[in-house]
Amino acid sequence: MSGTLLEVDDLRVDFPTRTGLVQAVRGVSFTLGRERLGIVGESGSGKSQTGRAVMGLTPPQARISARKLAFDGIDLLGISPRQRRALRGNRIAMILQDPKYSLDPVMSIGRQIVETLRTHEKVSKAEARERALAMLEAVQIRDPKRVFDLHPHEVSGGMGQRAMIAMMLIAGPEMMIADEPTSALDVTVQLDVLGILDKLVSDRGMGLIFISHDLRLVSSFCDRVIVMYAGKVVEQLKASELGQAQHPYTRGLLNCMPRIGFERHPLPVLDRKPEWAA
Protein backbone atom coordinates (compact mmCIF):
# COMPACT_ATOMS: atom_id res chain seq x y z
CA MET A 1 0.00 0.00 0.00
CA SER A 2 2.99 2.26 -0.54
CA GLY A 3 3.11 5.17 -2.94
CA THR A 4 0.25 7.32 -4.06
CA LEU A 5 -0.94 6.69 -7.61
CA LEU A 6 -3.72 9.17 -7.87
CA GLU A 7 -4.41 12.38 -6.01
CA VAL A 8 -7.76 14.09 -6.38
CA ASP A 9 -8.36 17.31 -4.51
CA ASP A 10 -11.56 19.35 -4.79
CA LEU A 11 -12.65 17.92 -8.14
CA ARG A 12 -15.65 19.65 -9.72
CA VAL A 13 -17.51 18.77 -12.90
CA ASP A 14 -20.19 21.19 -14.12
CA PHE A 15 -22.52 20.85 -17.08
CA PRO A 16 -23.91 24.10 -18.49
CA THR A 17 -27.49 23.41 -19.68
CA ARG A 18 -30.36 25.52 -20.95
CA THR A 19 -31.87 25.63 -17.50
CA GLY A 20 -28.65 26.55 -15.72
CA LEU A 21 -25.54 24.92 -14.36
CA VAL A 22 -25.78 21.26 -13.30
CA GLN A 23 -23.10 20.45 -10.78
CA ALA A 24 -22.48 16.73 -11.20
CA VAL A 25 -19.39 16.53 -9.00
CA ARG A 26 -18.99 19.12 -6.23
CA GLY A 27 -15.60 19.07 -4.59
CA VAL A 28 -14.52 15.44 -4.35
CA SER A 29 -11.16 14.63 -2.77
CA PHE A 30 -9.42 11.29 -2.30
CA THR A 31 -6.15 9.52 -2.90
CA LEU A 32 -5.51 6.08 -4.34
CA GLY A 33 -2.51 3.87 -3.66
CA ARG A 34 -2.00 0.33 -4.87
CA GLU A 35 -5.29 -0.78 -3.38
CA ARG A 36 -8.91 -1.43 -4.22
CA LEU A 37 -11.09 1.61 -3.67
CA GLY A 38 -14.86 1.45 -4.05
CA ILE A 39 -17.02 4.44 -4.98
CA VAL A 40 -20.67 3.87 -4.12
CA GLY A 41 -23.77 5.95 -4.69
CA GLU A 42 -27.12 6.04 -6.44
CA SER A 43 -27.68 7.16 -10.01
CA GLY A 44 -26.97 10.86 -10.23
CA SER A 45 -24.57 10.85 -7.27
CA GLY A 46 -21.62 11.76 -9.53
CA LYS A 47 -19.69 8.51 -9.05
CA SER A 48 -19.38 7.76 -12.77
CA GLN A 49 -18.51 11.37 -13.64
CA THR A 50 -15.73 11.22 -11.06
CA GLY A 51 -14.30 8.14 -12.77
CA ARG A 52 -14.68 9.67 -16.21
CA ALA A 53 -12.97 12.90 -15.17
CA VAL A 54 -9.94 10.93 -13.98
CA MET A 55 -9.92 8.95 -17.22
CA GLY A 56 -10.34 12.12 -19.32
CA LEU A 57 -13.65 11.07 -20.84
CA THR A 58 -15.79 13.96 -19.66
CA PRO A 59 -17.98 15.33 -22.50
CA PRO A 60 -16.48 18.47 -24.12
CA GLN A 61 -19.27 20.82 -23.00
CA ALA A 62 -18.58 20.10 -19.34
CA ARG A 63 -16.26 22.20 -17.20
CA ILE A 64 -13.73 20.45 -14.97
CA SER A 65 -11.78 22.11 -12.25
CA ALA A 66 -9.69 20.78 -9.39
CA ARG A 67 -7.08 22.06 -6.98
CA LYS A 68 -5.18 18.92 -7.87
CA LEU A 69 -5.81 16.02 -10.21
CA ALA A 70 -2.55 14.14 -10.49
CA PHE A 71 -1.67 10.63 -11.63
CA ASP A 72 1.82 9.51 -10.58
CA GLY A 73 2.81 13.15 -10.22
CA ILE A 74 1.50 14.13 -13.69
CA ASP A 75 -0.99 17.00 -13.61
CA LEU A 76 -3.84 15.53 -15.67
CA LEU A 77 -5.57 18.88 -16.26
CA GLY A 78 -2.35 20.61 -17.37
CA ILE A 79 -1.16 18.21 -20.08
CA SER A 80 -2.19 18.26 -23.75
CA PRO A 81 -4.96 16.02 -25.10
CA ARG A 82 -2.25 14.11 -26.95
CA GLN A 83 -0.30 13.36 -23.77
CA ARG A 84 -3.53 12.45 -22.07
CA ARG A 85 -4.33 10.02 -24.84
CA ALA A 86 -0.96 8.33 -24.44
CA LEU A 87 -1.78 7.68 -20.78
CA ARG A 88 -5.25 6.34 -21.51
CA GLY A 89 -5.26 2.62 -22.16
CA ASN A 90 -1.55 2.42 -21.44
CA ARG A 91 -1.14 3.43 -17.80
CA ILE A 92 -4.78 4.06 -16.89
CA ALA A 93 -7.49 1.68 -18.13
CA MET A 94 -11.24 1.58 -17.76
CA ILE A 95 -13.78 -1.25 -17.80
CA LEU A 96 -17.32 -0.24 -18.68
CA GLN A 97 -20.63 -1.70 -17.63
CA ASP A 98 -22.07 -3.54 -20.57
CA PRO A 99 -19.81 -5.46 -23.00
CA LYS A 100 -22.70 -5.44 -25.50
CA TYR A 101 -22.25 -1.71 -26.02
CA SER A 102 -18.63 -1.06 -25.18
CA LEU A 103 -16.93 -3.54 -27.49
CA ASP A 104 -16.70 -2.77 -31.21
CA PRO A 105 -19.46 -4.87 -32.83
CA VAL A 106 -17.77 -5.19 -36.24
CA MET A 107 -14.30 -6.21 -35.07
CA SER A 108 -13.31 -9.64 -33.79
CA ILE A 109 -12.41 -9.83 -30.09
CA GLY A 110 -8.84 -10.76 -30.85
CA ARG A 111 -8.29 -7.85 -33.22
CA GLN A 112 -9.60 -5.41 -30.60
CA ILE A 113 -7.13 -6.70 -28.03
CA VAL A 114 -4.26 -6.61 -30.53
CA GLU A 115 -5.22 -3.07 -31.51
CA THR A 116 -4.91 -1.89 -27.91
CA LEU A 117 -1.53 -3.53 -27.52
CA ARG A 118 -0.07 -2.23 -30.78
CA THR A 119 -1.28 1.30 -30.08
CA HIS A 120 0.87 1.43 -26.99
CA GLU A 121 3.78 -0.88 -27.71
CA LYS A 122 5.92 -1.59 -30.76
CA VAL A 123 5.45 -5.32 -31.23
CA SER A 124 5.18 -7.56 -34.28
CA LYS A 125 1.80 -8.89 -35.37
CA ALA A 126 2.75 -12.43 -34.46
CA GLU A 127 3.91 -11.44 -30.99
CA ALA A 128 0.81 -9.30 -30.42
CA ARG A 129 -1.36 -12.29 -31.27
CA GLU A 130 0.57 -14.51 -28.89
CA ARG A 131 0.22 -12.02 -26.07
CA ALA A 132 -3.49 -11.50 -26.76
CA LEU A 133 -4.06 -15.26 -26.60
CA ALA A 134 -2.11 -15.48 -23.35
CA MET A 135 -4.17 -12.64 -21.91
CA LEU A 136 -7.44 -14.34 -22.92
CA GLU A 137 -6.20 -17.40 -21.10
CA ALA A 138 -5.36 -15.31 -18.05
CA VAL A 139 -8.99 -14.18 -17.81
CA GLN A 140 -10.01 -17.85 -17.79
CA ILE A 141 -11.41 -18.17 -21.28
CA ARG A 142 -11.18 -21.90 -21.95
CA ASP A 143 -10.61 -21.90 -25.69
CA PRO A 144 -8.72 -18.65 -26.42
CA LYS A 145 -7.97 -19.55 -30.06
CA ARG A 146 -11.67 -19.88 -30.86
CA VAL A 147 -12.73 -16.79 -28.92
CA PHE A 148 -9.97 -14.73 -30.58
CA ASP A 149 -11.84 -14.89 -33.90
CA LEU A 150 -15.37 -14.40 -32.54
CA HIS A 151 -17.27 -11.14 -32.74
CA PRO A 152 -18.81 -9.62 -29.59
CA HIS A 153 -22.38 -10.67 -30.50
CA GLU A 154 -21.26 -14.31 -30.61
CA VAL A 155 -20.22 -14.48 -26.96
CA SER A 156 -22.17 -14.33 -23.69
CA GLY A 157 -22.15 -11.31 -21.40
CA GLY A 158 -19.70 -12.90 -18.98
CA MET A 159 -17.33 -13.87 -21.77
CA GLY A 160 -17.57 -10.38 -23.31
CA GLN A 161 -16.71 -8.80 -19.96
CA ARG A 162 -13.68 -11.12 -19.61
CA ALA A 163 -12.58 -10.10 -23.11
CA MET A 164 -12.87 -6.46 -22.07
CA ILE A 165 -10.77 -7.09 -18.96
CA ALA A 166 -8.17 -8.81 -21.17
CA MET A 167 -8.15 -5.82 -23.50
CA MET A 168 -7.71 -3.38 -20.64
CA LEU A 169 -4.93 -5.33 -18.97
CA ILE A 170 -2.84 -6.16 -22.03
CA ALA A 171 -0.92 -2.89 -22.01
CA GLY A 172 -0.12 -3.43 -18.33
CA PRO A 173 -1.81 -0.39 -16.76
CA GLU A 174 -0.94 0.75 -13.25
CA MET A 175 -4.41 1.97 -12.48
CA MET A 176 -7.79 0.64 -13.50
CA ILE A 177 -11.21 2.24 -13.25
CA ALA A 178 -14.09 -0.26 -13.35
CA ASP A 179 -17.47 1.41 -13.77
CA GLU A 180 -20.18 -1.09 -12.75
CA PRO A 181 -18.20 -3.93 -14.34
CA THR A 182 -20.60 -6.67 -13.30
CA SER A 183 -24.04 -5.03 -13.14
CA ALA A 184 -25.10 -6.44 -16.52
CA LEU A 185 -24.11 -9.99 -15.57
CA ASP A 186 -25.85 -12.89 -13.83
CA VAL A 187 -25.04 -13.34 -10.14
CA THR A 188 -23.02 -16.51 -10.66
CA VAL A 189 -21.03 -15.05 -13.57
CA GLN A 190 -20.59 -11.84 -11.56
CA LEU A 191 -18.54 -13.68 -8.95
CA ASP A 192 -16.33 -15.36 -11.58
CA VAL A 193 -15.54 -12.00 -13.18
CA LEU A 194 -14.86 -10.40 -9.81
CA GLY A 195 -12.57 -13.29 -8.89
CA ILE A 196 -10.53 -12.79 -12.07
CA LEU A 197 -10.36 -9.04 -11.56
CA ASP A 198 -9.32 -9.50 -7.93
CA LYS A 199 -6.53 -11.91 -8.79
CA LEU A 200 -5.11 -9.82 -11.62
CA VAL A 201 -5.21 -6.63 -9.61
CA SER A 202 -3.41 -8.13 -6.63
CA ASP A 203 -0.88 -10.08 -8.74
CA ARG A 204 0.10 -7.00 -10.69
CA GLY A 205 -0.11 -4.59 -7.78
CA MET A 206 -2.50 -2.27 -9.57
CA GLY A 207 -4.64 0.49 -8.13
CA LEU A 208 -8.33 -0.15 -8.72
CA ILE A 209 -11.29 2.20 -8.54
CA PHE A 210 -14.47 0.14 -8.43
CA ILE A 211 -17.61 2.17 -9.10
CA SER A 212 -20.93 0.57 -8.20
CA HIS A 213 -24.35 1.18 -6.71
CA ASP A 214 -24.19 -2.07 -4.76
CA LEU A 215 -22.71 -1.24 -1.35
CA ARG A 216 -22.63 -4.86 -0.18
CA LEU A 217 -20.79 -6.11 -3.23
CA VAL A 218 -18.27 -3.29 -3.05
CA SER A 219 -17.60 -3.84 0.62
CA SER A 220 -16.92 -7.54 0.07
CA PHE A 221 -14.47 -6.73 -2.73
CA CYS A 222 -12.67 -3.48 -1.86
CA ASP A 223 -10.28 -2.34 0.85
CA ARG A 224 -11.76 1.11 1.23
CA VAL A 225 -15.11 2.64 0.30
CA ILE A 226 -16.14 6.20 -0.57
CA VAL A 227 -19.86 6.91 -0.38
CA MET A 228 -21.15 9.68 -2.63
CA TYR A 229 -24.41 11.60 -2.50
CA ALA A 230 -25.45 14.48 -4.76
CA GLY A 231 -21.94 15.04 -6.10
CA LYS A 232 -20.19 14.97 -2.73
CA VAL A 233 -18.37 12.46 -0.60
CA VAL A 234 -20.50 11.92 2.49
CA GLU A 235 -18.36 9.23 4.09
CA GLN A 236 -15.03 7.44 3.62
CA LEU A 237 -14.37 4.25 5.49
CA LYS A 238 -12.57 0.92 5.51
CA ALA A 239 -14.66 -1.83 3.95
CA SER A 240 -14.21 -3.95 7.07
CA GLU A 241 -15.72 -1.18 9.19
CA LEU A 242 -18.84 -0.75 7.12
CA GLY A 243 -20.92 -2.02 10.03
CA GLN A 244 -19.88 1.06 12.01
CA ALA A 245 -20.85 3.53 9.28
CA GLN A 246 -21.86 6.87 10.77
CA HIS A 247 -23.67 8.68 8.01
CA PRO A 248 -27.44 7.97 7.82
CA TYR A 249 -27.20 7.73 4.02
CA THR A 250 -24.60 4.94 4.19
CA ARG A 251 -26.64 3.14 6.81
CA GLY A 252 -29.77 3.58 4.71
CA LEU A 253 -28.07 2.12 1.63
CA LEU A 254 -26.94 -0.88 3.67
CA ASN A 255 -30.34 -1.50 5.20
CA CYS A 256 -32.67 -1.07 2.27
CA MET A 257 -31.70 -4.24 0.42
CA PRO A 258 -33.60 -7.45 1.08
CA ARG A 259 -31.37 -10.13 2.59
CA ILE A 260 -31.90 -13.85 2.79
CA GLY A 261 -32.74 -14.81 6.34
CA PHE A 262 -33.67 -11.30 7.52
CA GLU A 263 -37.42 -10.81 7.36
CA ARG A 264 -38.35 -7.15 7.32
CA HIS A 265 -41.73 -6.00 6.04
CA PRO A 266 -41.87 -3.30 4.85
CA LEU A 267 -38.23 -2.72 3.92
CA PRO A 268 -36.68 0.37 5.49
CA VAL A 269 -36.47 3.18 2.92
CA LEU A 270 -34.13 6.14 2.74
CA ASP A 271 -35.44 9.25 4.37
CA ARG A 272 -33.46 11.82 2.38
CA LYS A 273 -32.49 14.92 4.29
CA PRO A 274 -31.74 18.16 2.44
CA GLU A 275 -28.71 18.79 4.66
CA TRP A 276 -26.94 15.69 3.23
CA ALA A 277 -26.56 17.53 -0.06
CA ALA A 278 -25.48 20.78 1.56
Place this chain on the structure above:
Amino acid sequence: MTAAITVDGLEVIFDRFRALKGVSLEVRSGESFGLVGESGSGKSTLLRAIAGLAPVASGSITVNGKTLGARRDKAFYREVQMVFQDPYGSLHPRQTVDRLLQEPLAIHGFADGEKRIERALDEVGLGNGFRFRYAHQLSGGQRQRVAIARALILEPSILLLDEPTSALDASVQAEVLNLLEEVRRRRKLTFLMVSHDLAIITHMCERLMVMQGGEAVENLTAAQLVAHRVAEDYTRNLLRASEGFVRA
Protein backbone atom coordinates in the same frame (compact mmCIF):
# COMPACT_ATOMS: atom_id res chain seq x y z
CA MET B 1 -57.23 -22.86 -1.85
CA THR B 2 -57.98 -22.81 -5.57
CA ALA B 3 -55.42 -22.43 -8.30
CA ALA B 4 -55.07 -19.03 -9.96
CA ILE B 5 -52.62 -20.21 -12.61
CA THR B 6 -51.98 -23.79 -13.67
CA VAL B 7 -49.34 -24.48 -16.30
CA ASP B 8 -48.98 -28.02 -17.57
CA GLY B 9 -46.19 -29.37 -19.78
CA LEU B 10 -45.59 -26.01 -21.44
CA GLU B 11 -43.28 -25.94 -24.47
CA VAL B 12 -42.22 -22.69 -26.15
CA ILE B 13 -40.21 -22.91 -29.35
CA PHE B 14 -38.65 -19.91 -31.14
CA ASP B 15 -37.77 -21.11 -34.66
CA ARG B 16 -35.84 -24.23 -33.71
CA PHE B 17 -34.79 -23.16 -30.21
CA ARG B 18 -36.72 -24.77 -27.36
CA ALA B 19 -36.94 -22.00 -24.77
CA LEU B 20 -39.25 -23.96 -22.45
CA LYS B 21 -39.05 -27.75 -22.31
CA GLY B 22 -42.26 -28.97 -20.72
CA VAL B 23 -42.62 -26.82 -17.60
CA SER B 24 -45.45 -27.33 -15.11
CA LEU B 25 -46.44 -24.98 -12.33
CA GLU B 26 -49.34 -24.20 -10.02
CA VAL B 27 -49.89 -20.81 -8.41
CA ARG B 28 -52.61 -20.73 -5.76
CA SER B 29 -55.10 -17.93 -5.58
CA GLY B 30 -53.84 -15.08 -3.40
CA GLU B 31 -50.30 -16.40 -3.22
CA SER B 32 -47.05 -14.78 -4.30
CA PHE B 33 -44.94 -17.13 -6.40
CA GLY B 34 -41.38 -16.53 -7.58
CA LEU B 35 -39.39 -17.72 -10.60
CA VAL B 36 -35.59 -17.62 -10.25
CA GLY B 37 -32.75 -18.47 -12.59
CA GLU B 38 -29.99 -16.92 -14.64
CA SER B 39 -30.47 -15.30 -18.04
CA GLY B 40 -31.61 -17.81 -20.62
CA SER B 41 -33.26 -20.07 -18.03
CA GLY B 42 -36.70 -19.41 -19.50
CA LYS B 43 -38.19 -17.64 -16.48
CA SER B 44 -39.27 -14.56 -18.44
CA THR B 45 -40.46 -16.70 -21.36
CA LEU B 46 -42.77 -18.59 -18.99
CA LEU B 47 -44.25 -15.31 -17.79
CA ARG B 48 -44.64 -13.99 -21.33
CA ALA B 49 -46.25 -17.25 -22.48
CA ILE B 50 -48.91 -16.84 -19.80
CA ALA B 51 -49.53 -13.26 -20.95
CA GLY B 52 -49.83 -14.46 -24.56
CA LEU B 53 -46.55 -12.90 -25.70
CA ALA B 54 -44.61 -16.07 -26.57
CA PRO B 55 -45.37 -18.80 -29.15
CA VAL B 56 -46.70 -21.82 -27.25
CA ALA B 57 -45.94 -25.10 -29.07
CA SER B 58 -47.70 -27.49 -26.70
CA GLY B 59 -49.00 -27.79 -23.16
CA SER B 60 -51.80 -25.93 -21.46
CA ILE B 61 -52.25 -22.78 -19.38
CA THR B 62 -55.30 -22.40 -17.12
CA VAL B 63 -56.08 -19.09 -15.44
CA ASN B 64 -58.84 -18.88 -12.82
CA GLY B 65 -60.34 -22.16 -14.06
CA LYS B 66 -60.37 -21.20 -17.74
CA THR B 67 -58.03 -22.98 -20.14
CA LEU B 68 -56.51 -20.47 -22.53
CA GLY B 69 -56.41 -20.82 -26.31
CA ALA B 70 -53.92 -19.28 -28.70
CA ARG B 71 -55.56 -15.85 -28.48
CA ARG B 72 -56.27 -13.94 -25.30
CA ASP B 73 -59.63 -12.18 -25.08
CA LYS B 74 -60.39 -8.89 -23.34
CA ALA B 75 -61.74 -10.66 -20.27
CA PHE B 76 -58.31 -12.27 -19.78
CA TYR B 77 -56.54 -8.92 -19.62
CA ARG B 78 -59.03 -7.66 -17.04
CA GLU B 79 -57.88 -10.51 -14.83
CA VAL B 80 -54.17 -10.60 -15.66
CA GLN B 81 -51.85 -7.61 -16.06
CA MET B 82 -48.10 -7.40 -16.44
CA VAL B 83 -45.35 -5.07 -15.21
CA PHE B 84 -42.19 -5.12 -17.29
CA GLN B 85 -38.55 -4.85 -16.33
CA ASP B 86 -37.48 -1.65 -17.98
CA PRO B 87 -39.49 1.41 -17.00
CA TYR B 88 -37.60 3.35 -19.66
CA GLY B 89 -38.90 1.15 -22.46
CA SER B 90 -42.40 0.21 -21.32
CA LEU B 91 -44.03 3.66 -21.24
CA HIS B 92 -44.97 5.49 -24.44
CA PRO B 93 -42.51 8.40 -24.75
CA ARG B 94 -45.00 10.78 -26.34
CA GLN B 95 -48.01 10.17 -24.14
CA THR B 96 -48.70 11.86 -20.85
CA VAL B 97 -49.30 9.73 -17.78
CA ASP B 98 -52.99 10.63 -18.07
CA ARG B 99 -53.15 9.40 -21.66
CA LEU B 100 -51.24 6.22 -20.75
CA LEU B 101 -53.71 5.39 -18.01
CA GLN B 102 -56.74 6.18 -20.18
CA GLU B 103 -55.78 3.64 -22.81
CA PRO B 104 -56.72 0.46 -20.89
CA LEU B 105 -59.88 2.16 -19.62
CA ALA B 106 -60.94 3.07 -23.15
CA ILE B 107 -60.23 -0.44 -24.45
CA HIS B 108 -62.37 -2.00 -21.75
CA GLY B 109 -65.10 0.64 -21.93
CA PHE B 110 -64.96 2.07 -18.41
CA ALA B 111 -67.08 5.17 -17.93
CA ASP B 112 -65.65 6.55 -14.68
CA GLY B 113 -62.13 7.07 -16.07
CA GLU B 114 -61.50 10.36 -14.30
CA LYS B 115 -62.06 8.89 -10.84
CA ARG B 116 -60.11 5.72 -11.58
CA ILE B 117 -57.04 7.59 -12.80
CA GLU B 118 -57.01 9.76 -9.70
CA ARG B 119 -57.37 6.75 -7.47
CA ALA B 120 -54.72 4.70 -9.31
CA LEU B 121 -52.15 7.49 -9.10
CA ASP B 122 -52.98 7.99 -5.46
CA GLU B 123 -52.59 4.30 -4.75
CA VAL B 124 -49.04 4.14 -6.15
CA GLY B 125 -48.00 7.24 -4.21
CA LEU B 126 -47.93 9.71 -7.10
CA GLY B 127 -50.17 12.70 -6.59
CA ASN B 128 -52.36 14.34 -9.20
CA GLY B 129 -49.40 16.58 -10.04
CA PHE B 130 -47.88 13.77 -12.09
CA ARG B 131 -50.93 13.32 -14.27
CA PHE B 132 -49.91 15.50 -17.17
CA ARG B 133 -46.21 14.70 -17.26
CA TYR B 134 -44.37 12.70 -19.89
CA ALA B 135 -42.28 9.62 -19.11
CA HIS B 136 -39.00 11.48 -19.67
CA GLN B 137 -39.93 13.94 -16.92
CA LEU B 138 -40.05 11.13 -14.36
CA SER B 139 -37.31 9.23 -12.52
CA GLY B 140 -36.95 5.46 -12.92
CA GLY B 141 -38.84 4.75 -9.70
CA GLN B 142 -41.66 7.12 -10.63
CA ARG B 143 -41.93 5.48 -14.04
CA GLN B 144 -42.22 2.05 -12.49
CA ARG B 145 -44.97 3.42 -10.24
CA VAL B 146 -46.84 4.60 -13.34
CA ALA B 147 -46.41 1.13 -14.90
CA ILE B 148 -47.86 -0.41 -11.72
CA ALA B 149 -50.75 2.08 -11.76
CA ARG B 150 -51.46 1.15 -15.37
CA ALA B 151 -51.54 -2.54 -14.44
CA LEU B 152 -53.81 -1.93 -11.43
CA ILE B 153 -56.29 0.40 -13.08
CA LEU B 154 -58.35 -2.47 -14.53
CA GLU B 155 -58.49 -4.11 -11.08
CA PRO B 156 -56.96 -7.43 -12.14
CA SER B 157 -56.66 -10.37 -9.75
CA ILE B 158 -53.26 -11.53 -11.03
CA LEU B 159 -50.11 -9.48 -11.61
CA LEU B 160 -47.21 -10.84 -13.68
CA LEU B 161 -44.01 -9.08 -12.61
CA ASP B 162 -40.92 -9.41 -14.82
CA GLU B 163 -37.88 -8.17 -12.83
CA PRO B 164 -39.81 -5.07 -11.75
CA THR B 165 -36.92 -3.51 -9.81
CA SER B 166 -33.72 -4.67 -11.51
CA ALA B 167 -33.32 -1.38 -13.39
CA LEU B 168 -33.66 0.68 -10.20
CA ASP B 169 -31.26 1.87 -7.48
CA ALA B 170 -31.24 -0.14 -4.26
CA SER B 171 -33.03 2.55 -2.27
CA VAL B 172 -35.72 3.02 -4.94
CA GLN B 173 -36.03 -0.74 -5.24
CA ALA B 174 -37.03 -0.92 -1.57
CA GLU B 175 -39.78 1.66 -2.15
CA VAL B 176 -41.20 -0.20 -5.16
CA LEU B 177 -41.08 -3.58 -3.40
CA ASN B 178 -42.91 -2.08 -0.41
CA LEU B 179 -45.52 -0.62 -2.75
CA LEU B 180 -46.06 -3.98 -4.45
CA GLU B 181 -46.48 -5.74 -1.11
CA GLU B 182 -48.93 -3.12 0.05
CA VAL B 183 -51.18 -3.32 -3.03
CA ARG B 184 -51.10 -7.09 -2.87
CA ARG B 185 -52.27 -7.05 0.74
CA ARG B 186 -54.95 -4.44 0.08
CA ARG B 187 -56.35 -5.99 -3.09
CA LYS B 188 -55.66 -9.65 -2.29
CA LEU B 189 -53.75 -10.07 -5.53
CA THR B 190 -51.92 -13.11 -6.85
CA PHE B 191 -48.32 -12.40 -7.87
CA LEU B 192 -46.14 -14.34 -10.26
CA MET B 193 -42.75 -12.67 -10.05
CA VAL B 194 -39.54 -13.22 -12.00
CA SER B 195 -36.15 -12.20 -10.64
CA HIS B 196 -32.54 -13.31 -10.81
CA ASP B 197 -32.08 -12.10 -7.23
CA LEU B 198 -32.80 -14.76 -4.61
CA ALA B 199 -32.98 -12.19 -1.82
CA ILE B 200 -35.81 -10.32 -3.56
CA ILE B 201 -37.73 -13.53 -4.25
CA THR B 202 -37.47 -14.77 -0.66
CA HIS B 203 -38.55 -11.33 0.52
CA MET B 204 -41.59 -11.14 -1.75
CA CYS B 205 -42.75 -14.73 -2.30
CA GLU B 206 -43.96 -17.67 -0.25
CA ARG B 207 -43.05 -20.33 -2.80
CA LEU B 208 -40.67 -20.36 -5.73
CA MET B 209 -39.41 -22.40 -8.63
CA VAL B 210 -35.77 -22.48 -9.69
CA MET B 211 -35.24 -22.74 -13.46
CA GLN B 212 -32.27 -23.55 -15.68
CA GLY B 213 -32.04 -24.04 -19.42
CA GLY B 214 -35.80 -24.01 -20.00
CA GLU B 215 -36.55 -26.59 -17.32
CA ALA B 216 -37.67 -26.54 -13.70
CA VAL B 217 -34.79 -27.42 -11.35
CA GLU B 218 -36.77 -27.55 -8.13
CA ASN B 219 -39.76 -26.18 -6.25
CA LEU B 220 -39.15 -24.69 -2.82
CA THR B 221 -40.83 -22.63 -0.15
CA ALA B 222 -39.11 -19.41 0.82
CA ALA B 223 -38.55 -20.86 4.30
CA GLN B 224 -36.69 -23.86 2.88
CA LEU B 225 -34.46 -21.56 0.88
CA VAL B 226 -33.70 -19.37 3.89
CA ALA B 227 -32.75 -22.49 5.88
CA HIS B 228 -30.58 -23.67 2.94
CA ARG B 229 -32.65 -26.84 2.69
CA VAL B 230 -32.23 -27.27 -1.04
CA ALA B 231 -31.76 -30.49 -2.99
CA GLU B 232 -30.04 -29.33 -6.17
CA ASP B 233 -26.46 -28.15 -6.62
CA TYR B 234 -27.60 -25.46 -9.03
CA THR B 235 -29.76 -23.84 -6.36
CA ARG B 236 -26.90 -24.10 -3.86
CA ASN B 237 -24.64 -22.26 -6.32
CA LEU B 238 -27.20 -19.49 -6.71
CA LEU B 239 -27.46 -19.21 -2.93
CA ARG B 240 -23.70 -18.96 -2.54
CA ALA B 241 -23.50 -16.33 -5.29
CA SER B 242 -26.13 -14.20 -3.59
CA GLU B 243 -23.96 -13.91 -0.48
CA GLY B 244 -21.47 -11.65 -2.24
CA PHE B 245 -17.81 -11.89 -3.14
CA VAL B 246 -15.52 -14.06 -1.02
CA ARG B 247 -11.78 -13.78 -1.59
CA ALA B 248 -10.29 -17.16 -2.52
